[in-house]
Amino acid sequence: MTAPEVRTRAVRLGPRSLAALCLVSAVGVAGFGWPLFADPTSQVAAHAQDAPWLFAGLLVLLVAVVTATISESGLGPKAVAMLGVLAATGAALRPIGAGTAGIEPMFFLMVLSGRVLGPGFGFVLGSVTMFSSALLTGGVGPWLPFQMLAMGWFTMGAGLLPGPDRMRGRGELALLAAYGFCAAFAYGTVMNLAGWPFMGALASNVAFDPHADVTANLARFLAYCVATSLGWDLGRAVVTVVLTLTLGAPLLKALRRATRRAAFETPVTFEPR
Secondary structure, three states: OOOOOOOOHHHHHOOHHHHHHHHHHHHHHHHHHHHHHHHOOOOOHHHHHHHHHHHHHHHHHHHHHHHHHHHHHOOOOOHHHHHHHHHHHHHHHHHOOOOOOOOOOHHHHHHHHHHHHHHHHHHHHHHHHHHHHHHHHHHOOOOOHHHHHHHHHHHHHHHOOOOOOOOOOHHHHHHHHHHHHHHHHHHHHHHHHHHHHOOOOOOOOOOOOOOOOOHHHHHHHHHHHHHHHHHHHHHHHHHHOOOOOOHHHHHHHHHHHHHHHOOOOOEEEOOOO
């Protein structure tokens, strides 16, 4: 019995899963960014308070993408087991920083997992982890589909970084730390878009104004991010960088060793006697 050379990616982005991912990402971009581009006289702007429930349907589409990706990639039981272990670990790490500004170690795990296991696995892992953590912490609501999509993008981005098969050592850790720092701010900024339009008159100077143009609303949104989430995003970014630089090397080694032993996507063949 022989086995071909082990591949380093657990989930490949095939044509159908790539198309599905592009579709859900396009819907997600529309779901996050509609306040900046909706016509003030449109029905979307007129019924802005209903939008979270309308876009909650994105959860169904995300589940469909995860299912399609697993099906097309031929994800074996070992890869499914690793997906479950990593998702459970990420979900368990999330409550550690609950209520404490920016202490969110799950982001560090998502960066390293996406790096080792590739963008396809990364998107699936990020979405499933956020869904699992929401069940664990009771954080299920109309914001959950947005969190799943944003975390899927976050983890997938780590898998798209250059040099996954060649770069090692301090250079790789520096790359992952830089990505984690920037992506932590990007995640927080994107998630702000999910709630910012529904502030109403709570903060008139930074709230969404359906009658203002894109430039004015963008200025309001940036002011909202600085006033409400900058400190939290900075804490998340710093924690991700510190954990990546201190614990990244052994964890990357462990993930790569587990991937090799699991022999993802490696068919087993039998030699005739």
